[in-house]
Amino acid sequence: MIIGKSKKELEKMRAAGRLAGQVREHMRGLARPGITTLEINREAEKLIRDAGALPTFKGYHGFPYAICASVNEQVVHGFPSNYLLRDGDILSVDVGVTLSGYVGDTATTIPIGSVRPEWLRLIHVSEECLALAIEECRPGRYLGDISSAVQFHAEAQGYSIVRDYVGHGIGRKMHEDPQIPNYGKPGTGPRLKAGYVFAVEPMLNLGTQHTKTLADGWTVVTVDGQPSAHVEHTVAITEAGPEVLTKVVEVVDFESQLPPLEVAART
Ligand code: MG
Numbered sequence: 001m002i003i004g005k006s007k008k009e010l011e012k013m014r015a016a017g018r019l020a021g022q023v024r025e026h027m028r029g030l031a032r033p034g035i036t037t038l039e040i041n042r043e044a045e046k047l048i049r050d051a052g053a054l055p056t057f058k059g060y061h062g063f064p065y066a067i068c069a070s071v072n073e074q075v076v077h078g079f080p081s082n083y084l085l086r087d088g089d090i091l092s093v094d095v096g097v098t099l100s101g102y103v104g105d106t107a108t109t110i111p112i113g114s115v116r117p118e119w120l121r122l123i124h125v126s127e128e129c130l131a132l133a134i135e136e137c138r139p140g141r142y143l144g145d146i147s148s149a150v151q152f153h154a155e156a157q158g159y160s161i162v163r164d165y166v167g168h169g170i171g172r173k174m175h176e177d178p179q180i181p182n183y184g185k186p187g188t189g190p191r192l193k194a195g196y197v198f199a200v201e202p203m204l205n206l207g208t209q210h211t212k213t214l215a216d217g218w219t220v221v222t223v224d225g226q227p228s229a230h231v232e233h234t235v236a237i238t239e240a241g242p243e244v245l246t247k248v249v250e251v252v253d254f255e256s257q258l259p260p261l262e263v264a265a266r267t
Contacts, residue, residue, distance in 0.1 A: 002169055002177050004195035010236055012102040013171070013197055016053070017234045017245025020097045020104030023047050025248050027067070027095070031110045033087045037069035040093065041080035048097050056096030056103050056174050063218065068094040068107075075203055075211050075220040075228040076165055087113030090123060092230040096174050103174045105199040106246035107232035119227050122206050125157045126229040129182075129202040137235045137242035139194045147184030150202045154182070162203035162228065164211050165220065170199045170234055194239045201232035 005013060023044050030040050045066035048055045055066035063077075070078030070092040071085070078092070085091060094107035109123045129150045136145040146167075154161050167180030178190060182202050207226030214221060222228050236243040 002190060002193075002196055003171055004193060005171060005197055005236070006195070009102065009171070010195070010197070010238075012100045013104065013234070013236065014245055016097055016099040016102045016104035017106075018104070018248065019048070019051050019053055019099055020095055020106045020234065021246040021248035023095050023097065024093065024106045024108055024246070027093045028108065028110050031085060031091050031093070031112060033085055033113045035085055036082050037071070037078075037080040037085065037091070038082055040069060041065050041067050044093075044095055048095075051097075051099070053097045053099040056098045056105070057094075060096075060174065066095070068092070070094070070219070070228070070230065072227050073222045073225045075162055075205070075222060076230055077218045077220050079216060079219060085112045088115055089113075090115060090119055090227055090229065092228075094230065094232065101172055103170055103172070104234050104246055105170055105174060105232060106234060107201060107230050109229040109231060118206065122159060122204060122227060123229045123231075125154060125159060126202050126204045126231045129153050129204065130200060130231045130233060133200045133202065134233065134235050134242045134244060137192065137198060137200070137237050139192055139237060139239060141192045142187050143178055143180065143189030143192065144184040145186050146198070146200060147181045147189075148186045151183040154202065154204050159204040159206065160209035162205060162211060163209055165203060167199050167201040167232070170197050174199075192237050194237055196237045197234065197245070198237070199232055199234050201230065203228060203230045
């Protein structure tokens with residue numbers, strides 16, 4: 001059953017989403033050649049706890065870390081480790097926060113240093129797929145409209161869609177109904193209503209769609225070793241259209257960048 005959220009609940013989900021987005025952007029700022037994914041995990045966890053929230057992933061079905069850090073051919077659920085990020089890597093970070101009882105969930109894939117163009121394009125198209133999927137998050141559309149938006153664009157651009165992992169409803173729990181596959185047919189599945197909140201998360205592979213799980217029981221990799229990109233936002237469906245709860249708008253300090261205002265002298 002898809003659980004619709006009240007205005008009051010949506011207010012709390014906004015706060016959780018904002019924090020998750022801030023943590024994601026903080027991780028983007030940290031990610032560079034020479035840093036370990038464990039260091040990024042430590043910083044993210046500190047930021048979450050300092051904000052009075054809990055890292056949702058930690059302890060979830062026994063997952064041992066605050067974030068997932070998935071490098072190159074790792075698709076999702078990678079363990080942060082002592083691996084030193086290298087120039088040319090791509091790093092997917094995924095983070096969930098629980099604030100005042102509600103969850104925000106977001107992910108992005110970050111190029112480390114100078115990344116080869118084919119890999120950058122994979123990330124770029126994944127972001128486009130996410131944007132197209134979010135556009136479908138409106139009352140009256142169907143769940144299949146979200147799924148097919150991702151699939152159509154990804155496949156038209158020559159990428160494969162991971163089918164083993166999907167997006168999800170989100171609220172008090174990280175994973176609520178419905179499951180949101182990144183493939184499907186328009187006009188199928190449940191009709192979308194204002195108050196639904198979804199974690200939409202395209203996962204695109206450069207090579208085959210097929211994945212396998214490593215011996216740690218968590219880390220998912222592509223079977224052909226080709227890279228994978230993963231991007232995710234928590235999105236509320238409102239009467240006015242999609243509201244991206246994990247979007248963080250960078251505040252630009254315009255005043256310090258602009259020349260002093262020239263005030264024309266009064267004559
Ligand atoms: Mg998710």
